Amino acid sequence: MNAIAIGALSTTLGPHAPTRAAGRRMTSCAGSTGPDGATFSGCIVRIAERGDRDAFACLFNHFAPRVKSYLIRLGAVPEAAEELAQETLLTVWRRAAAFDPARAAASTWIFTIARNLRIDLARRDGRVPTSDDSELSEAPARPDDALSALENYTRIGIAVASLPREQAQVISLAFFADKAHSEIAGELGLPLGTVKSRLRLAMARLRGALAEIAP
Amino acid sequence: MIPQHHPTETLLVDYGTGALDRNARLVVAGHLGVCESCRRVVAEIEELGGALLAALAPAPLQPDALDMALARIERPAPVAITSTAPNDWIAVPWEVIEAARTRRRWAAPGVWVAPIARGPGKARGYLLGIAAGMGVPRHTHRGAEMICVLKGAYRDGDALHRPGDFAWNDETVEHQPRITSDGECVCLVAAGGPLVPRDWMGRIFQPLVGI
Numbered sequence: 001m002n003a004i005a006i007g008a009l010s011t012t013l014g015p016h017a018p019t020r021a022a023g024r025r026m027t028s029c030a031g032s033t034g035p036d037g038a039t040f041s042g043c044i045v046r047i048a049e050r051g052d053r054d055a056f057a058c059l060f061n062h063f064a065p066r067v068k069s070y071l072i073r074l075g076a077v078p079e080a081a082e083e084l085a086q087e088t089l090l091t092v093w094r095r096a097a098a099f100d101p102a103r104a105a106a107s108t109w110i111f112t113i114a115r116n117l118r119i120d121l122a123r124r125d126g127r128v129p130t131s132d133d134s135e136l137s138e139a140p141a142r143p144d145d146a147l148s149a150l151e152n153y154t155r156i157g158i159a160v161a162s163l164p165r166e167q168a169q170v171i172s173l174a175f176f177a178d179k180a181h182s183e184i185a186g187e188l189g190l191p192l193g194t195v196k197s198r199l200r201l202a203m204a205r206l207r208g209a210l211a212e213i214a215p
Numbered sequence: 216m217i218p219q220h221h222p223t224e225t226l227l228v229d230y231g232t233g234a235l236d237r238n239a240r241l242v243v244a245g246h247l248g249v250c251e252s253c254r255r256v257v258a259e260i261e262e263l264g265g266a267l268l269a270a271l272a273p274a275p276l277q278p279d280a281l282d283m284a285l286a287r288i289e290r291p292a293p294v295a296i297t298s299t300a301p302n303d304w305i306a307v308p309w310e311v312i313e314a315a316r317t318r319r320r321w322a323a324p325g326v327w328v329a330p331i332a333r334g335p336g337k338a339r340g341y342l343l344g345i346a347a348g349m350g351v352p353r354h355t356h357r358g359a360e361m362i363c364v365l366k367g368a369y370r371d372g373d374a375l376h377r378p379g380d381f382a383w384n385d386e387t388v389e390h391q392p393r394i395t396s397d398g399e400c401v402c403l404v405a406a407g408g409p410l411v412p413r414d415w416m417g418r419i420f421q422p423l424v425g426i
Contacts, residue, residue: 053285060281065273072274074233082276086284093288104258107265115233115264119240154270156263175267180234181225196225203263210262 040106041099048096059106060089067114069149073176074118084121088114159209167202170195218250218379222361226383227253231260238332238340238405241308242381245363245403248306249379304365304401305378311365311403315342325349337407344401345369345394353391358407360384367400369393 040062043055064085071081091113092099099109150157160168169188173179179187185195222230222243229235230243247254277283300312311331319329325346332340337358345351347367362382369376371392376382384390394400 053288056288057281057285060284063269064280064284065276066268066271068276069271069274070268073271078274081274082280085276086280086287089284090287105262105265107269108258108262109265111265111268112261114268116240119233119235119237149272150267150270151272156266157270160267160270171263171267174228174232174234175264178234180229183234192225199228203259206263206266207259210266 041101044092044096044099044106044109045101047093048099056089056093059092059110063092063107063110064089067110070111070114070176071118073149074178076118084114084117088117091117155209156206159206163202163205167198167205170198171202171206174199216249216378218246218377218381220374220376220380220382221250221253222246222381222383224256227256228260231257231264233264236338236405238338239361241311241331241340242361242363242403242405245305245307245311245365246379246381301366307365307403311342315401319344338405340403340405342401343404344399347394347398347400348396350391350393353389355389356384356386356406358385360404360406363403365401365403367398368395369400369402370395 040059043052043059046052046055047059067085067088068078068081071084072078076084088110092110095113099106150160160171163171170184173184173187174181181192181195181199184190185192188195226235226243230240230247235243247257300307300315314329314331317329318331319327319342322328326349327342327344329342329344330339331342342365351369360383362376362384364376364378364380366378368378369392371382371390375395376392
């Protein structure tokens with residue numbers, strides 16, 4: 001079996017050759033008023049093909065503030081969140097050739113990079129992140145705040161807003177509070193099975209909204 | 216080769232949302248590299264994560280943030296680490312290969328370990344290589360332990376664990392795995408605490424391995 005090291009910051013889903021869809025090239029990726037997946041994918045492809053700095057700027061302007069927002073919700077102080085957002089987008093630049101627009105949306109890929117960087121930083125040198133850790137703030141965002149932070153004109157924002165409250169709550173704890181199933185169950189005083197089924201139901205209801213976001 | 220032993224759906228979701236620590240993430244990633252069906256479960260979670268990320272209200276950046284980023288891409292990028300795993304391993308993230316290359320040490324005759332990362336708390340991530348035919352002394356665990364086979368195979372009761380297979384053992388599991396006779400077995404392990412040996416041989420084995 002052929003084994004190749006996968007880049008540190010990749011989604012570690014295995015080595016894959018970049019496949020670039022011809023004709024997907026966008027003349028512009030302006031229009032950052034909404035998450036236009038195809039357009040942002042095109043930006044990453046342009047970075048891979050010709051180191052396109054305008055495409056990078058476009059991605060940066062849209063995603064860096066949102067990655068920062070994501071990290072703040074997970075408890076990072078703003079300075080650390082900004083640094084990690086920078087690092088996330090620089091990783092997008094460096095690893096653009098590993099992005100496969102046929103496999104994932106730009107937002108999905110950037111999410112996995114930010115997620116992995118955060119995990120690796122938090123655990124570097126075996127340090128246990130605590131509330132007095134300089135990289136983490138003392139007051140992590142409350143889960144309900146996180147969901148209300150979704151922009152309500154986005155399809156996913158609308159879909160999440162229409163979830164029953166208990167389903168929205170587990171989605172929020174899972175994605176924006178760094179909680180495993182077992183921790184969510186403990187926090188809400190629910191059996192593990194209930195947490196699992198709420199997450200599953202929420203995923204099923206959000207699937208329709210996700211399908212509308214082209215890769 | 217299609218793995219026969221998989222992480223639970225719960226664990227896959229925790230992986231996707233970012234709730235696993237680094238060591239656990241690496242072990243699950245080892246399995247995902249060879250398992251299409253688990254990859255599909257994770258892909259769906261990551262797609263939702265991406266959609267939520269893209270819909271978050273932006274946090275304002277420093278005014279010069281983009282200029283700083285553009286200045287940083289002017290500089291030569293850090294040299295990509297392209298170390299290659301031994302070609303009889305399944306694909307693993309580079310830090311696992313680095314650990315094998317730089318931190319591998321013999322722990323006992325026929326047994327080597329290569330620590331990957333410590334923490335949080337008593338948690339440990341390490342590579343474990345055990346020679347063909349060797350038995351691991353009967354033991355149980357403090358906290359959960361995750362294992363992904365990278366090379367070779369071991370038998371645990373009736374179950375055969377081969378490359379890409381995933382195992383989750385906790386304090387309720389007392390077992391005595393044995394490496395198959397056809398070659399060395401290398402496993403990627405994330406353990407929540409030290410093994411708890413159940414017999415005299417284990418009490419000798421444990422301090423030697425230091426895990």
